[in-house]
Amino acid sequence: MLKLLSMHFLCLLVALVFLPAALAGNWWHWDDQLKxxxxxxxxxxxxxxxxxxxxxxxxxxxxxxxxxxLEDYLVGVVAAEMPASFHLEALKAQAVVARTYALRKMTxxxxxxxxxxxxxxxCTDSTCCQAWEKGSVSLEKWxxxxxxxxxxxxxxxxxxxxGLVITFEQELAxxxxxxxxxxxxxxxxxxxxxxxxxxxxxVECTYCSHSTYYRRETAMPLTAYAAAFKMEKEALPVLGxxxxxxxxxxxxxxxxxxLLLELGAPGRTYSGNEMxxxxxxxxxxxxxxxxGNSIVFSTRGHGHGVGMCQYGADGMAAEGHGxxxxxxxxxGGVTVEEAPxxxxxxxxx
Ligand SMILES: [Zn+2]
Ligand SMILES: [Zn+2]
Numbered sequence: 001m002l003k004l005l006s007m008h009f010l011c012l013l014v015a016l017v018f019l020p021a022a023l024a025g026n027w028w029h030w031d032d033q034l035k036x037x038x039x040x041x042x043x044x045x046x047x048x049x050x051x052x053x054x055x056x057x058x059x060x061x062x063x064x065x066x067x068x069x070l071e072d073y074l075v076g077v078v079a080a081e082m083p084a085s086f087h088l089e090a091l092k093a094q095a096v097v098a099r100t101y102a103l104r105k106m107t108x109x110x111x112x113x114x115x116x117x118x119x120x121x122x123c124t125d126s127t128c129c130q131a132w133e134k135g136s137v138s139l140e141k142w143x144x145x146x147x148x149x150x151x152x153x154x155x156x157x158x159x160x161x162x163g164l165v166i167t168f169e170q171e172l173a174x175x176x177x178x179x180x181x182x183x184x185x186x187x188x189x190x191x192x193x194x195x196x197x198x199x200x201x202x203v204e205c206t207y208c209s210h211s212t213y214y215r216r217e218t219a220m221p222l223t224a225y226a227a228a229f230k231m232e233k234e235a236l237p238v239l240g241x242x243x244x245x246x247x248x249x250x251x252x253x254x255x256x257x258x259l260l261l262e263l264g265a266p267g268r269t270y271s272g273n274e275m276x277x278x279x280x281x282x283x284x285x286x287x288x289x290x291x292g293n294s295i296v297f298s299t300r301g302h303g304h305g306v307g308m309c310q311y312g313a314d315g316m317a318a319e320g321h322g323x324x325x326x327x328x329x330x331x332g333g334v335t336v337e338e339a340p341x342x343x344x345x346x347x348x349x
Contacts, residue, residue, distance in 0.1 A: 052069045052070065052071070053069065053070040053071075053103070053106075054067050054068070054069060054070070055067065055068050055069075055070055055073055055102060055106060055121045055122065056119065056120050056121050057073060057120060057121065057122055057123070057124065057132065058114055058116075058117040058120035058122070058123040058124070059123075059124055059132075060123050060124045060125040060128075061124065065117070065119065065120050070099065070102060070103070071158055071159070071162060073102065073132065074095055074098055074099055074102070074158045075154055075155055075158050076132040076133050076134065076135070076138075077098040077102075077130055077131065077132050078091055078094050078095050078098060078154050078157055078158060079133055079135075079138040079150075079151075079154050080124075080126075080130075080131035080132050080133040080137075080138075081094060081098065081126070081130060081131050081177075081310075082094045082310055083314075084138070084142060084146075084150035084151075084153065084154055085146075085150070086310075086313070086314040086317070087314055087317030087318055088153055088156065088157060088317070089313075089316075089317035089321065089322050089323045089326060090310070090313040090314040090316070090317040090323075090326065091153060091154060091156075091157035092157045092160060092161050092323035093308065093313045093317075093323040093326040093327050094157065094177075094308075094310065094313065095157045095158045095161045096161050096164050096165060096166060096175075096323065096327060096336065097166065097175040097177050097307070097308055097327070098130060098175075099161070099163075099164065099165055099339070100165040100166050100167075100172055100173055100175035100339075101129075101130055101175045101176070102121070102122055102130070103165060103172055103339055104172040104173075104174070104175070105121055105122050105129065106121045107121055108121075108342065109172075109342060114128060114129050115128065116128045135151070138150075138151070161323065163338045163339055164336055164337065164338060164339075165336075165337065165338070165339045166327055166331055166334040166335065166336055167334060167335050167337055167340065168197065168198070168199050168331075168333060168334050168335070170340065171340075172339070172340070173197070173199060173331060173334050174188070174197050174200065174307075175307065175308075175331070176188070176200070176304070176306050176307035176308075177306075177307045177308040177309075177310060177330075178301075178302070178303030178304050178305055178306065178307065178308075178309060178310065179211065179213060179301075179302040179303045179309075179310050179311060180208045180211035180213040180214060180301045180302040180303065180309060180310070180311045180312070181205045181208055181255075181300075181301045181303075181305050181309040181312060182208065182213070182214055182215070182283065182285055182299075182300030182301025182302075182305075183204070183205060183206070183208075183214075183255075183256075183300055183301070184202055184203065184204050184205060184254075184255040184256065184305075185201075185202055185203050185205055185255065185305050185306065185307070185309055185312075185330065186202055186253060186255050186257055186304065186305035186306050187200060187201050187202045187253065187254065187255075187306070188200035188201075188306050188307075190202070190253035190254070190255075190257065190259060191253075191257075191273075191284075191304050191305060191306045192304075192306075198333060199331045199332050199333045199334050200306055200307055200331070201332060202253070202254045202255045203329060203330060203332065205309045205312040205315075205329075205330075206315075207309070207311070207312040207313075207314075207315025207316045207318075207319070208301075208309050208311035208312040208314075208315055209315070210311060210314070210315060211302070211311035213282050213283075213299075213301055213302035213311075214300070214301070214311075215298070215299075215300060216282065216298070216299045216300075217296055217297065217298050217299075218281065218296070218297045218299065219291070219294040219295070219296045219297075220279070220294060220295050220296075220297065221293055221294055222239060222243050222245075222290070222293050222294060222295055223293075225238070225239075225245065225279070225295045226238050226239055228278050228279055228280075229263070229264075229278060236263060236264030236265075236268060237264055237265055238263060238264050240265065243290065243293070244290065245288065245290065245295055246263065246264050246265050246267070247261060247262070247263050247288070248261065248262045248267070249261050250262050250269065255285070255305065256285055256300070257272055257283070257284040257285045257305060258272040258275065258284050258285070258286060259271065259272050259284075260272065261275050263275070272284035273304075279297065281297055281299055282299050282301065282302040282303070283299055283300060283301040283302055283303060283304075283305060284304075284305075285299060285300040285301055285305070286298060286299045286300075307330055307331060308326070308327070308330040308331070309330065312330070313326045313330070316329065323336075324336045
């Protein structure tokens with residue numbers, strides 16, 4: 001009896017307090033749902049039986065896991081992964097790729113889950129899975145006066161694309177994305193070892209020129225350049241006579257990114273990604289020249305360059321392209337459709 005009464009009280013509480021607040025679109029809505037769900041479901045249990053899709057998310061900042069409904073989770077991903085000032089169609093494209101990425105990782109669908117946190121479908125570390133942030137964090141980030149407008153647009157981007165994903169041959173696509181390509185995206189087969197999906201090819205992008213990373217120059221003192229390689233087991237002489245950098249590109253991709261470079265004398269070969277990390281550059285698309293005591297790197301783009309260019313998506317939207325056109329541009333040959341049902345054999349490779 002007591003149990004029945006408390007159930008009634010709970011229903012009343014939901015009807016009187018939570019529902020109106022949720023409908024009014026208050027800030028704490030998606031964080032609050034997260035708390036309710038994390039308390040209500042046993043650990044590690046993901047399901048799609050109740051009309052929603054529950055994901056187990058490892059919150060990297062809090063170092064704890066919580067369960068979230070997919071569509072609520074996506075609001076936090078779009079807010080964290082893309083500037084809220086972007087055009088609505090770009091935000092919609094971001095919502096679709098983030099949904100595809102999450103479902104493909106989901107262990108209940110045969111995905112690998114988060115590689116750093118076993119038991120979680122995804123974590124909130126952008127270098128491992130995809131970024132996600134609490135509403136309160138977005139509120140701090142967004143300028144006062146714009147916050148409710150931005151939140152409403154992000155919610156609209158997620159809700160108006162509800163359930164939509166990108167597929168290739170009836171399987172969830174590998175929906176990778178990056179900030180700025182700098183003129184042409186990169187084929188997955190060039191960016192990473194392995195074959196690469198047929199829809200992750202290099203495509204021209206003239207739409208991301210409003211990104212501050214489109215073209216960039218970074219000057220580095222030659223002493224810092226030499227010091228960047230000190231972590232190497234065998235210290236290589238990396239500067240020749242007259243402080244000429246002993247660095248040579250031995251392989252470039254179709255998009256112009258450096259795939260292999262030879263450093264030092266005698267030379268040792270490095271991948272473009274290794275060299276980018278050593279030097280702290282925004283992408284593997286770089287050239288250099290010496291000016292006085294500095295080496296000046298000219299770079300194009302920001303990120304690995306594979307899949308959707310986020311600034312490019314915004315540029316396409318500004319020119320009147322819809323989110324489906326945006327997705328079809330960056331992932332050639334994919335279909336934008338409702339997510340295949342659970343158990344249909346879509347797995348992460
Ligand atoms: Zn992760
Ligand atoms: Zn681009």
